[in-house]
Amino acid sequence: MLDDSWCVRSIHSAAVLVEFAASRAMPRAAALAETGLGxxxxxxxxxxxxxxxEFRLIENILDATGDEPGLGLLAGFSVHLSMLGSLGIAMSSCSTVREMAELWARHAELSFAYCRFGIADDQDRVLVTLDTDPVPPHLRRFAIERDLAALRIIQRELLNWDIQVRRLELTLPYASVYEAVGVLLGIGDIAYDRPADVLILDAADLRRPMPQANSMLRRQYEQLCAETVERRRARVGLAGQVRALLMRHGRAIDQAAIAADLHMSVRTLRRRLADEGTTFRELACETTGLLAEELLATGFTVDAVATRLGYTSVSAFATAFRDWKGQTPGQFARSEPSPQGRRLRR
Incomplete structure (x- = not known):
């Protein structure tokens, strides 16, 4: 299950995926279908x-182009250091390659990765593991491929030499495309159908200095990364995840469907929301109210908003709205200035 800041990311990665889809003759609107994005x-x-x-976007791409081995690798070649913002600057300013790799692992959610990364020493080797738990099972091949390709591309933009990959162990089955791409990425030894996804590196490579080391710059930009993570964590939590799903689906989704999306039982969902001091009903009412306000403020009629939010009658919607806002939908709409650029993102 996804948690905290991992759920939230800049739209930049989605934009790159849409361009990747367009390069494969997929209309942008089709790639964005049911994502809540325009x-x-x-x-x-x-x-x-x-x-x-973003996972919905990937599903759209795979449905349209075919879920073939190697597609995620091609998508990963579109990820570049410049996309990473503060994280990219912090990484380039590290003193050693090991410090850079550990910084990546700590803030992988800011790198547009789908997997979590772990780093462990094994004598003269370093094991870098890719944890796919945050990824829906049917998207894991794409996620592993894309993260591996992006990792190598970004490493090459940081360094003028390749970190030696002694061996790559994949949970994926063999596909001939991996041999060719393995050569392209400088990975000669690939093992398939393994219990975990692991890059086995030469420890000596990770002790080498970074070419643009700057400890003051690294601290400054790592602090910016930490602040971004904390802001997202404070905003999200489980309640935030439920709000996001409700905003995307409106009233047309019930508690059981939300629990299924979050890979938990209804009972667990209720308990964890209670731990955060709220309930599904409260979140549903709050989110429906926010959706109603957004729609009214952007010029939808009261009738259209009632229909869009699934109310059986305008009067039922008007009663609920008065409970939220203490005024009728019409009064609220008339009191709101015509907003510029207000759009639902989720």
Whole structure:
């Protein structure tokens, strides 16, 4: 299950995926179907989305182009250091390759990775594990491939030499495309159908200095990374995940469906929401109220909003709205200035 800041990411990664889809003759609108995002959103660097929206985007791409081995690798070649912002600067400023790798692992959610990364020593080797737990099972091949390719591309943009990969162990079955791509990425020894996804590196490589080491710059930009993570963590939590799903689906989704999306039972969902001091009913009412406000503020009629939110009658919607806002939907709409650029992101 996804948690905390891992759920939230800049829209930049989604924008790159949409361009990848377009390069394969897929209309951008088709790639964005059911994500809650519009093409105009892709140009707004301030928009943050939840990772479930990006997973929906990947599903659309795989449905349209075919879920073939190697597709994630091709997508990973579009990820570059410049996308990482503060994290990229912090990584390039580290003193050693090991410090850079550990920084990546700590803040992998800021790197647009889908997997979590772990680093462990094994005599003269370093094991880098890819944990796919955050990824829905049917998307894990794409996620592993994309993260491996992106990792190598970014490493090559940071260094003018390749970190030696002694061996790559994959949970994936053999596919001939992996041999060719393995050569391209400088990975000669690949083992398939293994219990875990692991890069086995030469420890001596990780002790080498980074070419642009700057301890002051590294501290400054790592602090910015930490602040971004904390802001997202404070905003999300389980209640935030439920809000995001409700915002995407409106009232057309019930508690059982939300629990299934979050890979937990209804009972667990209730208990964990109670631990956060709220209930599903409270979140549903709050989110429906926010959706109603957004729609009314962007010019939808009261009738249209009632229909869009699934109410059986305008009067039922009007009663619920009065309970939320203490005024009728019409009064609220008339009191709101015509907003510029207000759009639902989730």
């Amino acid at each position: 093409e105009g959103d892709l140009d707004d660097p301030d928009i943050e989305i939840d990772i479930a929206q």
